[in-house]
Structure formats: structure tokens, C-alpha cells
Amino acid sequence: MHLHQMGRTLVCDTETTGLDPNKGGHRIVSLAMIELKKGVPTGDFIHFYFNPERESDPRAFAAHGLDSGFLSDKPRFQSVASSILDYIDGAPLVFHNAPFDMGFLNAEFRRAGYSSLAVRTVCTLAKARATFGYGNCRLDDLVSRWSIPNLRAATGLHGALVDSLMVVNIYQRL
16 A cells, blocks of 8 residues: 555655755755645644744855845744644655755754754655656656646745645655
8 A cells, every 4th residue: 555545644845045954054944744634635734934043055046045134034934833743743754855854954953952853764866766667757848747737936935834745746656
């Protein structure tokens, strides 16, 4: 039985200030989690923007467009960490690049005084590579492959919520 045929699953994405939470103090600037039950979105989700208390690297900013002016009045991760943990409530987490996103989530939880997450994770990137090989498995490639609406086509910018919505569609097809 596939994970999506079981109970509650959360499809997630993060946007960050850089590529590595363990080098240069990079942080999460946005987090989205979309609830699925038996593989179907329930309409319940969470979406946060965070003040990372630092600037984004130029490449990260070019990807998501979230600048320190916009983020300056947003909560810090630690102020909502317990709410995020309550929302997760042990559910498996699905990401397009799980090692990247989980690395950032766990670094943020540790900074906030919590343990790393002990939940099952699913990586749609790894599943796509196992299915199609290493080429053409980026989120945009899979969206094109299955004619999934590219929700960031208008802006060209990544966003935790729009990317999560696209990953829901990819996860359902894998």
C-alpha cells in the first residue's frame, strides 16, 4: 500500500536564505504544509513567512523574491515552532527535495530548542529519479511532463505554498 493511500500526510515546501542551514547561518523564510487524507487534499494547510534575521543570498533571493523589508515584521520561526509541531502531529512529510527541506526544518527546530523531527519523509525527487532516471526530474520538469498547471508561471518565483500545491499533484502521480 502506498503512503498516500493511508491516513494523513502533509505535502511541504520551504523557501530559504541559502543552500545550507549549517553554513553561513541560513534560515527558512517561508514554510507551507498541505494536508492530504488518503491522498486527497482536505483544504487544510498552514503557510508562514518568517523573519530570518539576515539577508538572503542573491541566488536564493532571485528564486523566491522575499526581501528583508517584506520579512522584517514576520514572526521568527521559534515563535511558532510549537504550532508547527502540533500541526505535523507525527504525520509523514512529503517534499520534492526532502534532504534539503528536512535539513532546514530540523536546524530551525533545534535552534528553537526542540529535537529534530522523528517522522517519515517521502522525497518526490528521489521517487521521480527512480522512475525516470536522473534527468528531467526538477519540479518544473515534472509539472511539464504531466501538464500540471505551473502556479508560478506568472511571477517566475518559487513560493512555499505554490510549490507545495504543485508537489501535491506530482506526489499523486508517483
